[in-house]
Amino acid sequence: MRSDSRYPSQRAGRFLLLALMVLVIDLSLAQATAAEQLTAGAENVEVAAASLLPAPNPQRADYPNIGVSSRNLVWIIAQMHLFFGALVLAVPIFVLVIEIIGFRTSDDRYDDMAHEFMKISLTAYAITALFGGTLALSLFLLYPHLMTYLMRAFGSQVLVYAALFFLESMLLYIYYYGWNALRYGNRKWLHLTLGLLLNAVGTTLLVVANSWTTFMMAPSGVDPATGAVIGNIWEVMKGPLWNPLNLHRFIANVAFGGAVVGAYAAFKFLSAKNPEEKAHYDWMGYSSNFISILAFLPLPFAGYWLMAEIYAYSQQMGILAMGGILAWLFVIQAVLICTILLAGNYYLWTGMGRSEGAERYRWAIKYIATVLILGFLVWVTPHNIIYTAAEITRLGGGNHPVLGPLGIMPAKNIAVFLMLICTFLSFQLYRRADKVITVSWQNWGNALMASIYAVAIANIIFAGVYYGYFTNTVYKVGSSVIQVMSTVFVIVSGVVLDTLMFKGAKTLHVTWGKVSSRSQYALFALPIAFTWLMALMGYVRTSIRTHWHVYTVMPDNSPDNFIPTLQTVGNMVTLATLLFLSFLLFIFWIANLSGTRQLPIAADNNPALAGGKA
C-alpha cells in the first residue's frame, strides 16, 4: 500500500443515487409482498372472522413477573438488536458502492477496503441474530397478549420476514466468502449482483420490521373503537408513520454504519506498525468519515418529516415529545448532534494537513468553528427551566429576557441549518485542498459559489427571525421549509459546481498516514455519539405512546405503564450505549484476530523440541 495521492474517495453522488435506488426497489418489493398476502388473506374466511376479535385488554395480574422490570429488560435487548441490526444492514450498502468504484476504476485498494468493511459486518451479524432471537423470546414471555395481537394483525407476514432473514444470511455469507473467488471479469458482475440482492433483502427486512414499530405508534387497518383488525396486511403495514420512519432509519443506519467502521479504521491506524498500514487505515478512516457525515447531512430533513407526521397524526404525541417532559431529551440530542458535527469537522480540518494545498483555506477554519460553537450554544439553550420564586422575580417572568427567544424552534432551526452549511463548507474546502482549478471560468464559479453561501445564510437567518418571531404560527412553521431548501440548494450547487470546476484540475500530492493521532479520537467520538443518540431518540419515539402498547387501541396495564424519570432514562440509555460499545470492541478484536497468523515455533526456542532433538 503506497502512501500517495491515489486514494480518491469522493463519490458522493453515486453513493446517494444507489442508496436511493435500493430503497425504491425495496419499497416496491414490500408492496408486492403485501399485495400477495392481501389476496390470500381475503379468501380466508377463518382469518376474516378472527380479525373481528377486539384488541386484548390484559390486566396487571395477566403480565408475567420474573422479578425484574420487564420493560427495562426488553428495552436493553431491543436496543442492542437495533444497534447491531442497523450496523449489519448499513455496511453492505456502502460496501457495494465502494466495490463498484473499485470495479470501474480497476483499483484493487477499493476492493480490499470494501472486503475489510464486510468483515466487521459479518462478525456483527451473528450477534444481531442472537439479540433478535432473545428479543422475540422475551416479548412472547413478558408481553404475551401484545404479541398475540401483533401476530393477529401481521399474520403470515412474520413468516415472510423469517424467510427473508434466511435469504439475507445466505446472501451475506456468499457475498463475503465468495469475494476473492468472484473478483474479476464476468464473475465480478455476479458478485456485484449478489451485493445488490443482499441490500435489497436487507432493506426489505428493515421496512418490514419498521411496520411493526409504526403500527404500535399509529395503528392502521384496525377498528379505532375496538382494535379489531379489519384491514388487509398492506393496510396494517402502511400506517402514516411507516415511510417517514423507513427513510429516517435508512439514512441514519448508513451514517451510523460509517461511523462504526471509521472507529475500526482509527483503531487499526493507532495500532499500525508501519507507514503502509498507517496510510491504508488513514484512507479507510477518511472514507468512513466521508460516508458517515455525508449521510448525516440529510438526516435532519428526514427527522423533520417524521416529527411533522407524528404531529399530523396526533398533536398530543407531538407536544409530549417536543413540548413536555421529553423535550429535555431533545436538549441532550442537541449536545450529541453538535458533538458529531464538531468531531466530523475537526477530523476534516486536521486531515487537510495531508495536502500542502490546504494552506490556502486554513484561514476559513476559525470562522467555521465560530459558527459551529455559536450554533451549539443556541441549540442547547432551553426555553425555560424550573426557577425559584426569587429567581422569577429577578428575571421578571418565566423566561430569560435575552436567552428566552433562543429557546424556541426558529432560533434552533437557524443554528441547525447554519451548522449543516458550515459542515458542508468544511467538506468542500477539504475536497479543494489537493486541487488547483484550471478552468477558464474559475472566477465566475468561485464568485457564484461564495454568493450562494452568503445569500443562503442570509435567507436562513431572515426566514427564522422574520417568520419565526414576527408573523403567525402557520408562516413560522412553513418558513422552515425555506431553510431546508436553502441548505439543500447550497449542497447541490456545491457538488455540481465543484464537479464542473474540477475538470482538468491539477492534483497536488496527498500524503496518507500524515495525520495526527488526535484526529483518530474524533473518529472514536462519532460512533459513541451516534450510539447514544440512537438510544436516546429511539426511546423518545417509542415513549410517546405513553400508557398504550398499541396507541389508542390496546392499553398497557403492566406495572411499567408510565414514563420513567429522566434520570432512569439517562441511565438506561447509557447502559445500552456502553454495552454496545463493549460488544463493538469485541468485534474489532475478533476482526483483528482473524487477520493474525502465528509464526511457526523455531526449534531453538521450544524447549520440548530442543530436548527431543538432543
Next chain:
Amino acid sequence: MGSRTDVGKSRRVMTWAIAISITLAAFYLLDQTVMSMQGLPLNWDLSPAQ
C-alpha cells in the same frame, strides 16, 4: 499598467455583482415558490399575503 489593473478590478467587481444578483434572484424565487406551494403566499416584499 495602471489602466490594465483598473480594468481587471472593474471586471472582478462586475463578476461579483452579477453573481450576487443571480443568487439573490434565485433565492427570492425559491422563497416565493416554497411558501406558495404550502398554501402560504407571500407579497412581493416577502411579507405574508394572508
